[in-house]
Amino acid sequence: MLCLRFCIFTTVTDTRRVGTNAPTLHADTVNRFEWTSKAADGTPAGSFTDTTQASTTWTAPQTPGTYTLTCKVDDAPDTIPEAERAGSTRDDPAIEVSVTVHVVEVQFREDTNQKYGFDASYPAVPWKSIEVGQTDTAIADINPVAAAPGVHFMSPYWSSMLVSPWRAAGSPQTVSVTGPLTAGDTDYVEANGGQLGNPTLATMLVAVYAKRALRVNVVLVNEDSDTINGEDVDKAAIETYLKKAFGQAVCEWTRIDKEATPLRVNFDRNPEDGKFDATTTLGLNDEKLAVIRAYHELNRPFYDKIVFLMAKPNYVNLGGVADMGREYAFIFADNIKPSGIDPAQAVAHEIGHCLGLEHTGGGVNAYGANNGAPVDEDNLMHPTVGNERWRLRKNQWDKLHPTTPTP
């Protein structure tokens, strides 16, 4: 009788790792083997180190999918006992044994319902931001979907960071992460085959921050209306933009106010030209100081940042100006009008400067790569205005949480 003991050791395999995670297959006790593998459409897929031996290794194809590996086994014909039929042989039919192998690709991406941030500048290893002790979500796409029950989510820092679910129920799968109680930790969530690193299907780094509370006051200067594109710069729009942009970096606006009446101040002094001196020269000047002093005479409670909304500076294309790391930003409504861009974006951008954020790409007006990442078109700190520029990346989250106080 043909006797077969057949086992196939396989693992779910990341497409980026198929070369190094090739399953080892083994069949024994019989003496003729024929290994084959095929994709769902029946075409041959992957390759064996040897298709005729008891042991072989299968190297998976680069395309995620479900594959069938088959071993056909046959023994040598037996000699039929003399008493039954002298000189003849008999042969048992061959047996085929198959196993299904999922070649899996997992990709973490942003959950549009997230509370904090997600930085996909480097899609292979994205960053998630999270507040100390709080929970947020990301999405894992699993391909093929049939492999989802074999995909697990875990963190090596399991004692401090909770990840759920432990096993995917389908794809897309919402993955929830609860941050540890210590700020400054860098943690990660791994999608894998059930054990850390065995194999790692996808990694999502997690940056943990203590919440930074911020307060801002928006002050209209000299103009009775701050009309831009036919509408006043709406407080609710500013609030929405600030929360969306800085929430990514675990900053919370505990107070967003807008003065009910304009600040009246004659700032025109040096030069006396009827225009506010905003020049690209950063730092304070006599005219900025005149506005700041007039504001302080209002004796308002403490705000981290003050945004002055003005009609027009002496500089034609300037939408706003702020000194790096300082309290005050100046926004020029008349210069933003033609762009059609939400002026709340200009407010959030200038506050970004006040909070120490530079333009993406380096210099004051530099344009392009952000720390080696692709051109960051939707970054809040892009040097020019444009639609939907609100994202902040991991290096910017870090800047908003300085480890040492700014002097």
Ligand SMILES: [Zn+2]
């Ligand atoms: Zn800027």
